[in-house]
Amino acid sequence: MTRRVLVLAHTGRRDAVDAAVAVTSRLHREGLTPVMLARDVASLTETVGESFARLPVAVVGDEVQLDDCEVGMVLGGDGSILRAAELVRGANLPLMGVNLGHVGFLAESERTELDASVHWVIEQDYTVEERMALDVQIWHSGQHVGSTWALNEASIEKHSRERMVDLVIEIDGRPVSAFGCDGVVLATPTGSTAYAFSAGGPVVWPEVQALLVVPISAHALFSRPLVVAPDSVMAVEVLPREDEKGMLWCDGRRASELPAGSRIEVTRSDQPVLLARVHQTPFSERLVDKFDLPTTGWRGPVEPHNTVIPPTTGAIPGGPGRDVGGQG
Structure with missing residues (x-):
């Protein structure tokens, strides 16, 4: 054949x-x-x-x-x-x-x-x-009006350059925050080095199973990037406060106008994108090469024979009574 x-x-x-x-x-x-x-x-x-x-x-x-x-x-x-x-x-x-x-x-x-x-x-x-790819559903006035997909990201952005768009972000059926902004990026790990990166989001290794929510120039006290579970349902609603429209862009290629009151739901797609790979280069090395990151002074991992074995008894630094922060 x-x-x-x-x-x-x-x-x-x-x-x-x-x-x-x-x-x-x-x-x-x-x-x-x-x-x-x-x-x-x-x-x-x-x-x-x-x-x-x-x-x-x-x-x-x-x-x-x-x-x-x-x-x-x-x-x-x-x-x-x-x-x-x-x-x-x-x-x-x-x-x-x-x-x-x-x-x-x-x-x-x-x-x-x-x-x-x-x-x-x-x-x-x-x-x-x-x-991982994204499945994107568009709703308006309770009616389903469109479907699309993305490999890197789905971004909900302001329609008019001179005005912000008012959005509310929802994760798994619960509102998280509402603010005026230039937009918000909903991204895959692959897309974490694209638009989400430019908007201040974290770099996520491709093998990590997670989704990203990255606000763009939000006028709010809490507008931090969020990393959510791969099976989460991310949603963004365009609030009708100023009757301001938004735009949905998928991978910067496919666009849909979003009237005030529109709702966009984004989930992990059942259909991934397939990439043919030859090099087994660690992603950290690709990151350094692509962004030309400085690594001067790196000495590499400690050799096993030079590793200090910690004691099995005694006080533990940062043990009970010391608040070191973390997730609740």
């Missing part, structure tokens, strides 16, 4: 165009069938010319369906991977990102590893990692 690989590229960038030509050519030489969207084939043919037109590229929807592909190679930045995740939603298709953009947290490799990435696909030398 012919093996098919979906190739998605940001065809408006020259480096992505060159990468797409290199990837499709290599896949073809190795006996695999490269698969692309019709618009990408047309764009590449116009940009590259006959040398690309002669490549036997299958077109999605004509000869091949997304479900017929074994993996998708995404050539671009995180935005390209988010677009790809939207495209393959509903298909059991893992995505391998090759970063041609800036930070590229979602990508598996950098542009210098393009040849290696194709080799990993040819040899099927990768594992598939599930990333």
Whole structure:
């Protein structure tokens, strides 16, 4: 049976165009069938010319369906991977990102590893990692008016630049706080390094099962980011105090207008996003690399033979009678 690989590229960038030509050519030489969207084939043919037109590229929807592909190679930045995740939603298709953009947290490799990435696909030398996604429901006047989803975050934001929007946040059926603000970000661990990070939220390791609530420029005494259980129901209501509308954005791509009185409910989706992984690099190392964090002075873990074994009896620092704080 012919093996098919979906190739998605940001065809408006020259480096992505060159990468797409290199990837499709290599896949073809190795006996695999490269698969692309019709618009990408047309764009590449116009940009590259006959040398690309002669490549036997299958077109999605004509000869091949997304479900017929074994993996998708995404050539671009995180935005390209988010677009790809939207495209393959509903298909059991893992995505391998090759970063041609800036930070590229979602990508598996950098542009210098393009040849290696194709080799990993040819040899099927990768594992598939599930990333939590969000299910988003929109209500107004007691009526369900829409559904959507997000990989990074669902953000409820003010509609007008010159005014705040009044929101109330609810967790598991109980109100937590109400305030005027620029908005609030409801994010996954994957999204904790995206919009939620910019809004002052915590960085959450991808394997942690949790959801985030991060207010944006809230005019309130209590507007701290919240980390809630993965099965919690997060809800935000647009209060009708000033009859001010809001906007819902999912991954910065899918938008819905929210009239005053709208309610948005966000839960963990039953359908995760699949990412093809090769590197087993710890997330802490990726974090340092992507944000170029300073680590000067680090000496590493203490060797086992140099570890001090604490006594088994005696007073315990911070024991009874000492208030050290913590969760109640």
